[in-house]
Amino acid sequence: MSSVFRISHGQCFALILTILFMLAAPLRAQETDPQPITELTLGILATEGATRVLEAWTPTQALLNRAASAQNLPYRFKIEPHTDTSLISGLGEGDIDLLLGDPATFVVAEVEEGVRALLSVAHMWDGTTYDRTGAVVFVRNDSNILRFDDIAGKRIMGVTANELTGWQLALQEFRKYRLNPDDIAADVLFSGGNQREVVYGVQNGLIDVGVIRAGILEYLAQQGAISLDDFRPIQPIVHDGYPFWASTPLYPDWVMAAMPDVPEDALALLIDTLLKVSPSSVEFQAANGVLWQAPQNYQAVHELLISLRARPYENYLRQAATRIYLAYKWPVVGLSTLILLSLLLLAYAVLRNARLAEARKNVLQSEVRSKQFYRNAIEDHTVFCMLTKDGVISHMNEHFVTALERSRNSLMNRPLLEIMKETNQQLLEDQIMAAMHAGVPWQGALQLVKENGKAAWVQSTFIPVTGTSRKLSEIAMVASDVTKTREGVSETRFNNTLELIQDQVVVMRPGCLEISYANAAADDSLFKGRVGGSWKGRKADDFLTEKDLEVLKMRCEAVEAGPQRRITWEAEGKGDVTYEISLEYAQPEQDEPRLIAIYRDVSERKIIERAKNEFIATVSHELRTPLTSIKGALGLAMSGAVG
Incomplete structure (x- = not known):
């Protein structure tokens, strides 16, 4: 009996271990399962x-x-x-x-x-x-439709009835010319959402008038699908700086x-x-x-959709029509009924306005949260700074400091004009500040100056910030650092190329003659071998004599002024070394100019030339004496003087 009891006890223990293992297996599997997508x-x-x-x-x-x-x-x-x-x-x-x-x-x-x-x-x-869009109402170039007034009774095609640039903006313009949508509704077709169908319909004469998004015609013409000469906009509106045909005001893009x-x-x-x-x-x-x-x-x-009574504001027109209908439906109703009905309508209007006010409040609160959210996003992911209305920097993010490679203290409370390239300073005064005072954003590429004098390219947008009086109070600058994309030739590739040259090459900045790069040959001979240390942070006057420096400055001014961009001369160095110096002025596309000086040791060539000249002089002298004697003897023999 005891042995049977011991076997049953062991089986129970094994069963318990099996159950625990089975319970633990799903937990391990859950820990190793990847996070659901x-x-x-x-x-x-x-x-x-x-x-x-x-x-x-x-x-x-x-x-x-x-x-x-x-x-x-x-x-x-x-x-x-x-x-x-x-x-x-x-x-x-x-x-x-x-x-x-x-x-x-x-x-x-x-x-x-x-x-x-x-x-x-x-x-x-x-x-x-461009971040604005509009609609263009257009016809074939040979059409006799010249104005919106001529559209009534014509076949019209839009994109969809609910699309802003494909119909609604044009509908608003039609109303300005008292074209009742009900009068033209029977002649209106929609392409079902395809802009190109509208263009092809007008091109093939299937419809008389088309309504599409501004820019579609120019885009198709650029692709070679159509020719702009085949079309003509109806009553185009010229928007300053906007490159596309447009028949309507411009609104924010998608x-x-x-x-x-x-x-x-x-x-x-x-x-x-x-x-x-x-x-x-x-x-x-x-x-x-x-x-x-x-x-x-x-x-x-x-506001546009409200004026059009379009979704989601289509009930505006229905409610207004209902009030008018009720007001004239019962003109003979008694005074008491009229007062009661007026009170009911008033109560309905009050409640409805209260709900609209609450909805608008919620929308405004959502906009405030969204603005804060995107302000943080702009601070984190763009080159951003705030300017006073006079163009003085009042705030900047870390990306702005990094792009200019300057300290924050050196930029704070400093006019933006002072850190701009001279070629851009007039642009700030004439266009950017004028646009800010007019309340219009300005977009474009600018060159700012880094601490080392190099240019930092930024694709920027200047946005005017107005107060309650609608007067300019601040200016927001949101930009992207596009310096690397603006560089025509990689600096690293350029320097690596100089290292392949056996001659001594020194690259300098015009004007200050600061050394921007020297290859290994120049670094060993001109700097380490002459003045000690590296070339970094040095200028030409650190390794040239005053006389040679004046000659270099004179020749630098000559190649900068042009038209000759390269000058070559010889100069004597230490230890009877003769250098042939080639100075060239280079202006890479979308990069700062540079002066490239190539020092070539021609001492060996000079020695060979000197030896050649000495050899010729010696041979000439040694041969001249016997040749003179031989010539005299031959002269006597030919004259018969020797018998």
Whole structure:
């Protein structure tokens, strides 16, 4: 009995160990399981067809996914082309997390779904960035339609009824000329979201008038798909500095927005990655020159849709019509009924206005939070500084200090004019400050001066900041450091090339003659062998005599003035060394000028030439005496004097 009992006890112990092992196995598996991936869907408004959306934005999708993987974030981005209707529907059903669309689509999503703006789109055209858009109403060049007044009764095609640049902006212009939308509704067609269909319809004479986004015609002409000479805009509006045909006022460009439940770290990843897209990137090229910037103010689009009574403000017209209808429906109703009805309408208006005020308050609070969020994003990822209204630096971020390679104390309370290249100083006074006082942003490339005198290139946007009195109080400068992309030739590659030259090469800055580089041969002979130490931080007068320095300065001024850019001369050095010095003035494209001096030791050549001359003189002298005697003897013999 005892042995049986001992066996049963061992079996129980083994069973307990097995159960514990089975319970621990899922825990170990859970610890080793990777973090689940969250898929974020980016819905994109397709204005040129779904295929074009995939071609244009797949590189950006890949860029975001690479950035998420590099930062070990559990997100994967997916893009989907949509119409304006399916885009809003997808947001409402939770199928879309992010949207990229025109301002009207964003306003609908903001009011109905609570999305918030992340970034605004800017397009680069011929090297200049534009962040405004409009609509162009156009016809064939041979059309007899000259003004909006001539449109009534003609066949018109827009992109979609709810698209800002594809119809709504044009509709607003039609109303200015008292063209009733109901009168032309029977003659209006829509392409279903494809801008190119509208262009081809006008080109082939299928429709009389087209309405598309400003810039589409120029883009198609640049691709060679059409010729601009075949078309003509109706009543074009000239916008200063805007390169495209436009028949309407300009509004902020497209916007990237997110649903409220998208994680903050995913938004930070998206903003950080897209702000780094540069004009040289694959994503920029695929998206037809799209760059990203901080979100613009889209209040003007809200006001436009309210005036058009378009979604999401279509109830404005219905409620106004209802009040008018009720006011005239019962003209013979008794005074008491009229007063009661008026009180009911008044109460309804008060409650409705209270709700609208609360909604506007929430929108404003959301804008304040978004502005703070993007102010932090700008501080972290761009070259940023604040100026007083007189152009004095009052605040800067660390990127600004790093780009100029100066100390913060040397930049604070210093006029921006003092750290700009002389060629840009007049631009600041004539254009930038004039634009700021006019309340208009200014964009362009500037050259700032680093501590060492080199140029720092920045692609900048100056934004006027006004107070309650709408007078200029401050100026915000948001920029990207594009110095490396502006350099025509890599400095490292240039220096490596100089090291391959056996002669002594010294590179100097014009004017101050500061040494910017010396190859190893020059460093050993001219600096370590003559004055000791390295060439860094030295000038030409550190290793030249006063006489040689004056000669060098005179020749430097000559090659700088031109037209001759290279001068060669000889000079005697220590130890009977003769140098042939070649001085050249070089001006690389988009880089600062430089003076290149090449010292070539020609002592051996001089010795050979001296030996050659001495040999010729000796041979000439030694041969001259016997030749003279022989010549005299021959003369006597030929004259018969010797018999």
